[in-house]
Every structure is written in C-alpha cells, then in structure tokens.
Amino acid sequence: MPNSSPRNTLWQAAHAERAALAEDLATIDDAQWALPSLCNRWTIEDVTAHLTAAASIGPLRWIASAVGARFDFDLHNDRRLAEHRCPTPAQTLSRFRAVVGSSTSPLGPVEAWLGEVVVHSEDIRRPLGIVREVPMAALLPVAAFFARRNFTITSRSVVKGLRLEATDSAFVADDGGRPVFGTTLALTMAMAGRGTYCDELAGPGVETIRARCMP
Known part of the structure; x- marks a missing residue:
C-alpha cells in the first residue's frame, strides 16, 4: 500500500x-x-x-x-x-x-x-514574470507553520499581534490584532519576509508586516 x-x-x-x-x-x-x-x-x-x-x-x-x-x-x-x-x-x-x-x-x-x-x-x-497557481495542498501547511513558529525564517515574528485572513482559502492565523487580508500565497510570502508581496495585501495591519519584512 x-x-x-x-x-x-x-x-x-x-x-x-x-x-x-x-x-x-x-x-x-x-x-x-x-x-x-x-x-x-x-x-x-x-x-x-x-x-x-x-x-x-x-x-x-x-x-x-x-x-x-x-x-x-x-x-x-x-x-x-x-x-x-x-x-x-x-x-x-x-x-x-x-x-x-x-x-x-x-x-x-x-x-x-x-x-x-x-x-x-x-x-x-x-x-x-512567471505565474503559478500553487496548490493549496502545498500552501496551507506552509502558511500555518510560518504563522505558528520561527524556524529558518522569522515568520512568526513578522505577524505577531496580527490577524491574517486569506481571501482564497480557509487559512486564518489570529493573534488578536489588526487584520491583514490577501491570498494564501501573498500572506505566505510576506511571512517569509518578501516585502514586495505586501503590495498584494490589504487591511490595517499591512504596514506592520511591511516594516517587519527583510530588506
């Protein structure tokens, strides 16, 4: 089997x-x-x-x-x-x-x-300029892990005190703070410190994430 x-x-x-x-x-x-x-x-x-x-x-x-x-x-x-x-x-x-x-x-x-x-x-x-629709089977476990824990990157620290909510999946990571909305991919990449993806996010917590992203 x-x-x-x-x-x-x-x-x-x-x-x-x-x-x-x-x-x-x-x-x-x-x-x-x-x-x-x-x-x-x-x-x-x-x-x-x-x-x-x-x-x-x-x-x-x-x-x-x-x-x-x-x-x-x-x-x-x-x-x-x-x-x-x-x-x-x-x-x-x-x-x-x-x-x-x-x-x-x-x-x-x-x-x-x-x-x-x-x-x-x-x-x-x-x-x-290549676009791929990454399957949720790959994205969702990564997004949840990044929101939960710093490991090789400081993803947890990037979103501490914020509420993340995906617009294209059931992903939510709620740390009791200002909301941030975006696709699961954009949220995942922002947690990974890629500030360029902050342009694809919305909500009052976006600037906090942007400030915490790696240069």
Missing part, C-alpha cells in the same frame, strides 16, 4: 513543486538565469543551486557544514550552493532535476522544507 502519512503527503507536495519549477526553468534563456532573484544577493541560478543543495544534505552533513562555517549560515549556504552551481545553467538545471523526488533534508519539520521549496520557487518566478 502507498504511504499516505501526513509526512509523506508533505514530501509529495515538495516533489511536485520542485517538478513544476524545473519545468518553468526549462523555458528561460541564459540571460534570465543571471537575473537577481527576490532572495537577497542571489541570482535565479544561485537560488536553483541552493534548492539542490537543500535536497542533497542530511542532518549529520548539515551539522558538520554549519560547524565548519562557525555557524555563519550565510557562509554555510554559499558553500553548499557553490557545490551545486555548475559551469552552465543547463547543467545547474540538470542537477536540480536529479533531486526533484528527494526527501533528504536537514533537521526540522517537513513543513519547513516544503516552505523552502514554495518560497524559493516564488523568489525565482516573480522576477521572471
């Missing part, structure tokens, strides 16, 4: 989102691979290599890498990214395709690593 556990269902969603991103990336040219992503200083190709790295490193190797970088996580991420960024974008994409079905991850809940795929896929798509 197939494994239909909640954990396996979340991994299946991550695999599906990686596969969709790989198909989108197959349509872009070399110049587009070099464009800035929404993820700080990284290009489209850098973020793709980062996603490959995240799907290729288990807990023990992740810990060894973090210790080797003296817990400088920017350095840790850059080193792992460099392992998977290839001489050409086509090769970088090929390496990413090879991990589409991977359930390897560092320590932490599966929701966090599904969120890694969802958020970084949008970091890539938005600058390229």
